[in-house]
Amino acid sequence: MRIKALTIRILRQIIRDKRTVAMLIFAPMLVLTMLHFVFNGDDYVPKVGLVDVPQPVLSELDLSSAEISEYESEDTAKEALSKQELDGYILFKNQEPFIYLEGSDPTVNGETMRWLQSVFKPLQNTGVNIDLEVTYLHGSSEMGQFDYFGPVLLGFFVFFFVFIIAGVSFIRERTTGTLERLLSTPLRKWEIVLGYVLGFGIFAMIQSTLVATFSIYVLDMMMEGAFFYLLIIILALAFTALTLGILISTFANNELQMIQFIPVIIVPQVFFSGLFNLETISDWLSWVGPITPLYYAAQALRDVMVRGYGWGDIYIEIIVLFGFSLLFIFLNVIALRKYRKI
Amino acid sequence: MSNLTPCVSVQNVSKYFGKQQVLKEINLEILRGEIFGLLGPSGAGKTTLVKELSGLDQPTSGENYLFNEKMPSLELINRIGYMAQSDALYLELSAKENIEFFASLYGLKRNKQKQRIQEVMEMVNLAEHLDKLVGDYSGGMKRRLSLAIALLHDPEILILDEPTVGIDPLLRKSIWDSFYELNKKGTTIIITTHVMDEAEKCDRLGLMRDGSLIAVGTPNELKEKTNSDTIEKAFLVYGGVSDEN
Known part of the structure; x- marks a missing residue:
């Protein structure tokens, strides 16, 4: 009941902010289109x-x-x-x-x-x-760079935009005093986090469906597997981005400080997610990949989109992604103790 | 007006933010059905104290009791209406959407919700502006909407942190009229203010300065004890005494 109210409120707020909605949906499409035309190769030891x-x-x-x-x-x-x-x-x-x-x-x-x-x-x-x-075994001589990088980029854009939007709106909730107002009602801390996850989760699902559909049917990105699996992966990733965004926003005092987290939290994930060949990364840094959510999402997306694999090959990655979300939700509830102990 | 049973009891409460002490050994009882004013300059610790009473903060030492139960507790939060210093409203949403949202948080059922929203919005004279976006509201309208939201679940104790800041005298009078009306129905009201003439309207006052409660009494008692003709002068006398200590 209370969670539903919170979810509806968040969705209403998003819909009112037309520019952000447009940004979230069209920016990834625009950038993916540009990358589609840009990609080129490099060196590798077979x-x-x-x-x-x-x-x-x-x-x-x-x-x-x-x-x-x-x-x-x-x-x-x-x-x-x-x-x-x-x-x-x-x-x-x-x-x-x-x-x-x-x-x-x-x-x-x-x-x-x-x-x-x-x-x-x-x-x-x-x-x-x-x-x-x-x-x-997979692919063909016809396959282009974009087909291979596409799944990672798709994951990246969903992660990036959901992270920013969720983080910023939670900061706004704090700085305008509405978070305090929420906490002066009998609303429980986990209900706040869950309300956020559902509200933005629903929106993230719409956004990622549109971006994925555009990539596959307009940009002709390779799609060997089932669209349904793609959506599950993207949704799991969006949840992770959402919960991480809210968590990170606890350490920022305003919107600008939230943006400052991008080079620390987002950019490294790009390097270690498989956009660049992971085997060419020096050994002392190779442990970074497996602790970043995007790494698992990219792997699963590639398995579905390029290799055409099904549930049996991606479920571990999906479990890991939901595991990340649960961990972040848990940490969020702890972080909210700063504002109300009970 | 008050039937002399305390509903709020603050016992030996101190609060530190880091090394800075913002509340010093506060002891206070607020009676059921009274309008109690906390008067003092900004930085005196008024907001910290009312936040503790509304469950948003906890004392470093000492205890707060509401209805003989220890704060903070989610049960008690349901019996309190809290209005913060800043208007905590969602500007992108209409007044109706804002108030419906908070009504759902307090668990008001559909029918009851509609009826209560109408009642409280009429009380603060905003009934005809229900469908406007809060972003288009004036400062005074936002304050009144915040008040309406705090009244929604018909709380037994209403805690108001500087409710009339930045509101023109006419409006202030109408807001105070609604306080009296609520008070008549038995609602205990705790109000913080730094405006002296507003303090005169309270049943009893607590004077606060630098984290200490320097005096408690009815406005007349405070004036008589210090041989002053205004609360402001009484405050100066009590403040001076505390300075010499």
Whole structure:
């Protein structure tokens, strides 16, 4: 009852603020559109598996500048491929090489193919057929940079805008004295947090549905899996952003100070979420990724949108995201003790 | 007017913000059905004291009791109406949406809600401005809306922190008329003010200065004891005494 009242009030406030609504929906679309036209590739060391490569051929190959692992059978190599331990593997059937690529990241595809071509060049004189046959586990040669980065960006924009809006409106609630007014009613602290989560959660769901629909159907972002899974992931992420935004706002005294948290809280998440290849990050920083919500959302989004995976492959990430939300909700209730002890 | 049973009891209350002491060993009883004024300059600790009484803050040492139960408690909060110094309203929403929101927080049912909203809005003369956005309200209208919200759940104790600041004399009179009306129905009213002539309207007064309660009594008692003809002079005498200590 009280939570419902709070939820309705928040939704009403959002709807009244037409500019913010427009901002939340169109800004991500605009930026995604721009990025769609901008993207380009960079350097990478491919991980390649060798299956049953004949000894004479092997001795001819220059295997430097790639991580090589050898496999007894195609099955084990395929498994490594689907776990993303390999970018691709070479299989010899009747003296002919076949190439299998993991395929979800176009940069990696490109690098792996380039490496393979340079390696097989010396064989041209030995009579081995080097008309390479390529099979993709995910994706295709058609896939562009934007298709791979898209899911991460989609997650990022939802996270970013929900974080800011929730944080700022909670700060406003504090600075205008309405938070104190709320706390002078029998409203419980967890009811305040939950009311906020529901109010902004409903709006975040509408926003992310629109942005995701635009990305997929207008910008033609790759979408292999089910739209429904995408929504679940985005919703879980929005909840995390929401609860984190409210929590962080406790440490800010005004809107400007909230904005100052962006470089500390938001920007690092972008670096560690998989927008840049995580394996090129130095070891002493690689622990950062797994403690950021965006890391899990990006992984799950990519699994659904690029790899077409289903529930079985994303549920852990979703549980982790909801876990983050619960943790932040809990911390929020504690933080509200500052304003009322009971 | 008052039937002499205390409904608020402040016992040895001190409050520190860091090292600064804002309330010093306050002892005070407020009687059921009276209009009690807390008078003092800004920074005297009035707001801190009424916040503790409304459950928003807790003393560092000592206890506050309402109806013989220790504050803060969510049960007691339901019996208090609190109006803060600043108008805590949502400017993007209409007056009706604001007041409906708070009515729901106090758990008023649909029918009762409608009826109460009409009653309190008429009491503060805002009934015809119910559908306006609060952002378009004047300062005085916002104050009155805040008051209406504090009255919604028909509280037994009404705690008002500087309710008439920035309000023109005519309006102030009409707001005080509604206080008297409520008081007649038995509502205990605790009011903070730094305006001396407003203090004269209270049944009893507590004079506060630098975190101490320096005197308590009816306006006439305070004046007689100090041989002053105004509350202001009485305040000066009590303040001077405390300075010598």
